[in-house]
Amino acid sequence: MTQRLNVFAVAPKALEPLQQVAINLEAVGLETRLTELVKIRASQINGCANCLHMHTADARKAGESEERIYLLDAWRESSMYTPRERAALAWTEALTKISETHAPDADYEALAAQFSEVEIVHLTILVGAINVWNRIAIGLRFQNPSDRRLAAAA
């Protein structure tokens, strides 16, 4: 697990539009705990250690419980998530595995029942953005802070 290159050093400007997504999202006022669950779930599916490290820490800071993060892979089988969160998580999975799911109508309708159109647009862009981050972080083998500490100690 060696970092391939440091994208922030090589091409910081290229990432600015992605960072803007998070800033735009804040203005819409979607709940932080919901958006963190979305980012964690996509990162679980894509297997992105760097993004899991960042967003589980952010979620805990925002008051999320350990338990709701541990059970997130299995949210469908638990009642610990609200109908609004379940709609967002189903949409996250539909878009993250889009080559298999093709974003079915049923998932979109469940989403539309819980979110306004503006919220749907921002949520969809958020799912897209975390999928982009996952691919950049995995593709270039980002090291999360814990991994950097281990590498320094070795």
Next chain:
Amino acid sequence: MTARMNPLAKAQKALEPMLALEAYFKTCSLEPSLMHLVKIRASQINGCAYCLHMHTLEARKDGEGEARIYLLDAWRESGLYTPRERAALTWTETLTEVSTTHAPDADYEAAVAQFGEQEMIDLTLVITNINAWNRICVGFRAHHPNDVMRKAA
């Protein structure tokens, strides 16, 4: 999410061999921390909330760190797991998704190099038993403790 039935209440005898296996695992030489990770990883893949609840709680009680559980979906991309754990996690994924992986030689050889024959058998049984538990719990929609919806903040 409505529970379908409680198989333990209806047919405890049928489940006793599975419980006996779990009792045996406590006596085997595999580290509890490794077995917890294996059980959590299989339960993540199978989406079993009941087993995730149980085994994350047990892992935390036995001293496992939050980050090693949070990052477990992405263990391949993290340096937080030892070579022995990585071999066990590879074997876990291989057997859990056996219908697509068909248990390749490379995964077996990596695992047996870390574990030897006796532990390889024990590890394999830990993996197959958690897969059985996952299927029973998901199939009957078992409710984990604290399965209450968080009130909207």
